[in-house]
Amino acid sequence: MVSRVIPVDCFDLVVFGGTGDLARRKILPGLFRRFLAGQIPEDARIIGAARAEIDDTGFRAFVKDAIMEFGGKAAKQTEAVAQFLERLHYVAIDAKGEVGWAALAGLMRDDVVRAFYFSVAPALFGALAERLHQHGIASPESRIVVEKPFGRDLESAQKLNATLALHFTEHQIYRIDHYLGKETVQNLMAVRFANILFEPLWNARHIDHVQITVAETVGVGGRGAYYDKSGAMRDMVQNHLMQLLCLIAMEAPYRFDPDAVRDEKLKVIHALEPVRPDDIVRGQYRGTGKGTAGSYCEDAENPDSRTESYIALKVDIANWRWKGTPFYLRTGKKLRARASEIAIVFKEVPHSIFGEEEGWRENVLSIRLQPNEGMTLSVMIKEPGPGGMRLTEVPLDMSFAEALGEDGTDIPDAYERLIMDVIRGNQTLFMRGDEVEAAWAWTDPIIAGWEARGDKPRGYDPGSSGPEDALMLLHRDGRRWREIRE
Template sequence: MVSRVIPVDPFDLVIFGGTGDLAKRKILPGLYRRFLAGQIPSDSAIIGAARADMDDAGFRDLARAAIVEFVAADRIDDTVLAAFIERLSYVSIDAQGSGGWSALKKKMRKNTVRAFYFSVAPSLFGDLAERLHGHGIADEDSRIVVEKPFGRDLASARELNAVLARHFAEGQIYRIDHYLGKETVQNLMAVRFANILFEPLWKSEYVDHVQITVAETVGVDGRGAYYDKSGAMRDMVQNHMMQLLCLIAMEPPYHFDPDAVRDEKLKVIRALDPVLPEDIVRGQYLAGSGQGGYRDHAGDAASRTESYIALKVNISNWRWKGTPFYLRTGKRLRARTSEIAITFREPPHSIFDDAEGWRENVLVIRLQPNEGMNLMVMIKEPGPGGMRLTQVPLDMSFATVLGEEGEDIPDAYERLIMDVIRGNQTLFMRGDEVEAAWAWTDPIIEGWEKRGDRPRGYDPGSSGPEDALMLMHRDGRRWREIRE
């Protein structure tokens, strides 16, 4: 199988926060890989912008070091890297003042796509947007990319949307969620809507329940003060996991069109039931394995912020009424894994005597690691001795199926940045979508704050608090094992 690389138009991309961690880990390495693949025209320009006093040569050295560190060694081509580095330049800029803006304007060219990546704190979004227009750098065709968090509640999200809307139309704003750029997440839509096999079964009549798991082995050490202001609900559920839920649950859009897709996702969010207190489990990892616990890392011995959360979510619409969605995410868990598991109902009648051998059909979509999908089906166990049943996977690992191409699947940031240049907003969140997600999330957070709920402690390297197991057990179900 040969993948097609379709070049984008020449562009000027300004990375505000160009010397920051995200730029070094993801943005610059991702752009290099797209340049290596032949997707970025050689006459494109990438401009770093930050407060640091640096010249072009300094920024190029920074970019080269980042690429060498974060791109696989077998993908480093010295000739290509040198050509890519030549596309880079730098402007020292004051986001809240006047310094550097005239120099940036001089670097912008005519007849190219202009994109501005706000890889900075949300508090600077308004300042950047205002100055881009005030200095005549952005025009009606320019695009801006904004990173999460998109507020910390509904009020702040509305304020942030209003600030951006004063200077840019909704069609120019790209709210990036890297989970939507993952190959497997997009394949979820292909599996659903390009195959007649699954769509007739994709409803409560045939689906028993859905599990969405995002587990991490790392804690919050080093960024505990920041994380303690958000917690797992704000950091993961309100955005990443909400997007995954929407892609699973949404109705087929009339066309694979940005607003058509986002209209259907918005309908799902608005159909979410309020979550009952008994359907929420929150936790904090304890000290262990020679490392401190969450409260040590947060620097607050009385912290009530969750590093783990599990919820039972219900959707009140014709397709999903009666099928629960179980969401869980946490730090310092047993393994690093992200997956969606759609568990189908058992047959209404079994003709086989080996009832104990029966297991549910499960479609598992693996986001990380080892992106791919497998479908668990029942077959006859090989050998004589009667009809004994066993469960086996029909497996599709991208690395296996696509060969070398599967091993070199573009990073989510690579794909999403190229979509920005193309002007394709399908995989980006719309303003009303963000606000609807916060409108559902806020009462949940306010509820546990009013009740004074305390997160349950759990051991590092475990699957989370014991109470989370009971969340499933009382429904006669169980969580899938967390493993790589």
């Protein structure tokens, strides 16, 4: 099966922070792959804007290097790379000053979609928004894309929303969370709402619990100073894991419409119960050598840090569909494997006609976000061969790499899909302002609670599954975490 490519309208896309790491690794190589797929019109333009004093030629050389490093097999298409580079321009610009803005205004066209990607620190969002209007660059139909972190608490998120609202309406603001652009995440909605098979079972009567895991093998590395002011709760749970939880738990929207979908997600956030202190486990990875060598504290350059590199929570949703079905969330760095998975664990059959067979397992719908995107449904069958009725567990497996392309290259990266949605004006996979604020309103008391108690994160070994206390979070409920594996 080959994915269908639907071209978008002609556009001018300005990437503020165009020489930054995110632009180099994701945005620009992703745009090239969309160009190679035939989705980007011939006369579309991509304009880099940053402080670096380079010209169009220098920016094109930068982008070419980025494509060679991060473009995958597409980078071998040398003729296409050259054609793509012709569509690139660059403006050296001062986000808080006046340098470069007149030049950028002179590049804008009136008859195309105008989109502005704020791939910069949130502190610059307001200045960029203000100058886009001061210089007549933003039109009433222009779109801005803002990266996380979108605030670090409710107060800062509200201020940021208010700042952007001075210059742009809500329908022009695209708060991007790349997890929502993943093929499997969108297929979660398709599996639920396009198939009669699962929706009747998607409730507390049939689902025992849900596990959401986002595990990384790397530490905080060069992000130590930033991460130490954030931690796993702010960096991952408040946005990525919260969005996954909402898509699992939400009711069916009246149609697949941006506000209809986001209305249902918001209802889930409002229904989240406060999390009790004994339903939270925080951890920090230890060093691999003597003392603190290689530890989180060393990477963060803060020997007294109480910031978590790992967190696990038990979350309850106070509504009819999910009352009594807990959601277990965990995320951490320097864990056993790089893996992101949603596991829907169904209840056991009420009565087994086969007796207490050893090896009995619940049915589990496993949704893999990375690596190897796909879904697996485990079911019990008779073990082949004579000798009585022996049961065994087998997976019904759908690997997207196999279904949509021999090696998975037909699956667009999340950023590719989301940027094309911006050009289309489709906000379905982007967070709305009230949704962000509601998430922070739930998160803030949790953080304030452990700060008031003076809780210190538990140590865990690199390459493990996290702190031992996290195992007890499920064991006391008669459950267990799924193994973290690629």
